Amino acid sequence: MTKGDLLLGFMAEACHNAQSHVGDPDAWPSDEDNRQYLLQCTSFQVACFLAQNTVDGEQGVDWCVAIEQLTNNTRREHGMMVRSVKAWRGILRDLVEEYGGWNDDMLTPLAPPVKGKWQAVPDSKVRHVWKCENGDCPNGNPTAKVGPDFYQESGEPMCDSDCLTGMTYVRTEVRA
Ligand SMILES: [Zn+2]
Numbered sequence: 001m002t003k004g005d006l007l008l009g010f011m012a013e014a015c016h017n018a019q020s021h022v023g024d025p026d027a028w029p030s031d032e033d034n035r036q037y038l039l040q041c042t043s044f045q046v047a048c049f050l051a052q053n054t055v056d057g058e059q060g061v062d063w064c065v066a067i068e069q070l071t072n073n074t075r076r077e078h079g080m081m082v083r084s085v086k087a088w089r090g091i092l093r094d095l096v097e098e099y100g101g102w103n104d105d106m107l108t109p110l111a112p113p114v115k116g117k118w119q120a121v122p123d124s125k126v127r128h129v130w131k132c133e134n135g136d137c138p139n140g141n142p143t144a145k146v147g148p149d150f151y152q153e154s155g156e157p158m159c160d161s162d163c164l165t166g167m168t169y170v171r172t173e174v175r176a
Pocket residue numbers: 132133134137138139140141142159160163164165
């Protein structure tokens with residue numbers, strides 16, 4: 001589990017609980033303006049959560065990012081018009097994706113690695129080493145150290161302008 005998974009769970013509970021407290025069975029379906037007023041703070045909270053913890057969120061997140069899901073419901077649960085915690089997890093996960101995914105901090109694992117299990121690590125903790133293997137390299141066959149998304153953005157690293165040779169992958173390094 002990552003820090004992001006844990007905090008998303010807390011936020012899902014917060015949204016569900018806010019709806020539960022506002023969702024009086026009689027008042028809920030009738031007065032949307034009143035519901036908006038009562039649930040504004042919760043939507044602000046979701047916006048701040050996204051702004052602080054997602055890649056694109058730092059560009060700004062509209063405060064009303066979750067107000068519609070907070071105030072409009074079609075399903076009644078336990079006599080109230082609230083979305084389940086599970087539904088909120090889905091909504092928040094979609095919003096995190098929409099804002100470019102978790103930032104590096106949220107990908108930090110909370111527990112020590114379990115043997116044999118794959119786990120997400122922040123890009124900032126991984127780099128790939130490439131090397132020029134051109135036999136006539138005028139630069140003495142240098143290496144390049146690049147991040148995991150380098151290939152997607154730019155293809156294989158190139159040796160400099162005198163050599164212009166595509167480099168060869170050597171190994172991956174993880175920062176402790
Ligand atoms: Zn070279």
